[in-house]
Amino acid sequence: MDDVWEFHGHALKEQAAFQAQVRDLVWRETKRRMSFLGFSEQEGPATPDALAATSAAAKAVHLTYLEVATEAGAAAKELATEAATHAGRAAATYADLGEAAGISRQAARKRWPEAVGTHWALYLLTGKNRPHGMAVQVLRSSSKAIETGRTAVDEGALAQDGAVAAVVVNAAREAVWACYFNDGAYAPEEITLPEDLQSVPGPGQEGHSDWMHRWEQHITRLP
Incomplete structure (x- = not known):
């Protein structure tokens, strides 16, 4: 029998690795947009917290980071809706959608009211x-x-x-x-x-x- 704790730990590691990839993607896009600060992608700060916390540059960096992170969240939400709709057309139930999204069946129905039954x-x-x-x-x-x-x-x-x-x-x-x-x-x-x-x-x-x-x-x- 498989060790459930080992499996759970592996899943958590995969989630952490994926979150790190998303953070890296958001940060790289933030650096690309920071040219208005006079930084090139190579010359800019290594992390969002690398600048003096109260500096005008730090404020601009964090606002740009927020902008990119918000856009990424909106894009992910749109992708999730698209995936839920296609799954519904393939006869997935709200219980299936909830399990895939890590939410309850009722929450899945509320989040994607048109997904199940679209055919x-x-x-x-x-x-x-x-x-x-x-x-x-x-x-x-x-x-x-x-x-x-x-x-x-x-x-x-x-x-x-x-x-x-x-x-x-x-x-x-x-x-x-x-x-x-x-x-x-x-x-x-x-x-x-x-x-x-x-x-x-x-x-x-x-x-x-x-x-x-x-x-x-x-x-x-x-x-």
């Missing part, structure tokens, strides 16, 4: 008289997926093989919206799926075909 699967059940077909589309917003599903079901009544029901599934494979064509009202009607249909296995996963069959059976039993 939405729209399932359409087709076949007017006897549902028998299935169509799947992937969209990048829940509102677009719902709008597309509702429109497909509304227009499906005019075609023999049109859509008779729709379900929108988020990146966590949860059914977040569903509707079917209500023959009595002659219009799409939003419904809440039973609990056993709210979790949707992904294509190729065990249970995906069974879920589609049970969804079809549920829709055919509706009035």
Whole structure:
């Protein structure tokens, strides 16, 4: 069994080394910007604290260092948001994002509210008289997926093989919206799926075909 303390110590050393690299990057950019002080990159102070603490030069250096560090933080934040968004599109959950970022699932949801669920699967059940077909589309917003599903079901009544029901599934494979064509009202009607249909296995996963069959059976039993 691996020594957990040794592993933890190794991780801390890696973090310290990475932080040192970031500090070096920020300091090198600060020195590059210090030409207004009359210093070249080679002639300038070796560290941010190398000048007299109360000198005008020290003030200028530290303000420039702050400027660069702030820009670096903003760039890192932007990179993190981009990475979280791409991970969400690859079906990562907020628990996954939180673990990667060292924060809680709730904090990850608050920090990147649009990351998870940025791709939405729209399932359409087709076949007017006897549902028998299935169509799947992937969209990048829940509102677009719902709008597309509702429109497909509304227009499906005019075609023999049109859509008779729709379900929108988020990146966590949860059914977040569903509707079917209500023959009595002659219009799409939003419904809440039973609990056993709210979790949707992904294509190729065990249970995906069974879920589609049970969804079809549920829709055919509706009035």
